[in-house]
Amino acid sequence: MNASNSWQTIRDEVKRRVHEREWTPGASIPNESDLAREFGCARTTVNRALRALADDGLLERRRKAGTRVALHPVPKATFDIPIIRHEIEALGQRAGYGLLSARTGTPDVGVLSSMNCEPRDMLHLVSLHLADDRPFMMEDRWIDTTIVPAAANVDFSKISANEWLVLNASYTEGHIEFSAEAIGDERALHFGCSPHGAGFTITRTTRVDGKGITHVVQAFVPGYSMSTRL
Amino acid sequence: MNASNSWQTIRDEVKRRVHEREWTPGASIPNESDLAREFGCARTTVNRALRALADDGLLERRRKAGTRVALHPVPKATFDIPIIRHEIEALGQRAGYGLLSARTGTPDVGVLSSMNCEPRDMLHLVSLHLADDRPFMMEDRWIDTTIVPAAANVDFSKISANEWLVLNASYTEGHIEFSAEAIGDERALHFGCSPHGAGFTITRTTRVDGKGITHVVQAFVPGYSMSTRL
DNA sequence: ACATCTATTATGTATGCACATAATAACGTC
């Protein structure tokens, strides 16, 4: 297909006009039919280009009201949240894993509320992930075995909960939070660093149909960072 | 249009089959034409549904090879990176801002390499952002005035660089990194907290056509976090 | 002035068709 009317070409041209202020933030842009005429292509093609830009947050579209340049183009950064083992291997390091503790208990109210359930006994796992035999991340996880009964019979010293859950308990919704937390005495012991260090921390909760599957706090060793292209 | 053959319906049905293990990770799924026949719709419609799922990372598609369920569905988390002022206001707090220092100098090699340019004089701004008059974030920013000449004449004590740049210097590519850093003595002074605290830190570089516009390190007050739904 | 209904309009989506493209499979030659 001639590249000059591909939807990508149109997308890029529209993007250019916004960037070069030919179309200013807040202003309406011509409707799809007019643009189709201008670019010499079908409206479908323009539609796809504009839809892609709206998904990126550059444009705002409303039926009848038309398409306008977003007033404050909010950059969106998308991060991949891979299985820890894959993340370590992608760094060219050897992934190791050790289960530190596995017991049954009742989580505190904070965990319960994010899992959206009543107090009850759950599986509580604490584990340490290694990269080239050096500490990489420490994980503190609760699993509701009434929602995922199969988890009760898994030997989590052989496979990490991280990995088992991805393969065996898909979720419908979830919440993830990035924060910076002091390492603290317990983790400092395992990390072999100062308890005052700053640890990048990911707190995640996943649910199926509103019922909490698991809640996990992953504290990374000082120096860890997550990055992506914009 | 009858909801039973909308692309969303097909998307949801395919998603369900993957979640319920009717189609297992790594396995090929029927081709678009067959699915179209099964769902009683056009191939275009199936195409759109599958494309959406591939964008989400649930499916992997290759020409001729067909479509298969992703081996390790990598969750993607998308974060909005808003203007700080808007972020604070969204929290229901009053946004304040103060310029701490504005001078000209040459950034160190780390900054230069991420901005992809030779050593040269740039604008260096250090500022403090407040939420309800309490410290919220401290920003250390370099702006290359050879790329954005207009920035040289802006009074950054009146408008934050953050905001001015979004409105006046759109970028084509960029890089963003989240990490946890110790607050340090200088910031502790402004934050009024311990220098040993853990600060969530965002480091961002933006470029136009490969040329670095700005490089900024934003260190948030202890307790700050970023979150999103999965 | 006000509320309510109606017409208009721009985007959203479904369809059938055609052809492009990438990747693999099949085939032939040496």
Place this chain on the structure above:
DNA sequence: GACGTTATTATGTGCATACATAATAGATGT
């Protein structure tokens, strides 16, 4: 069997058309 070539196939995309839907603007009635 190891190669390069060609055929096949599934996805990728473009087009014309039709109709759906949301949101607004305009007309209407009180």
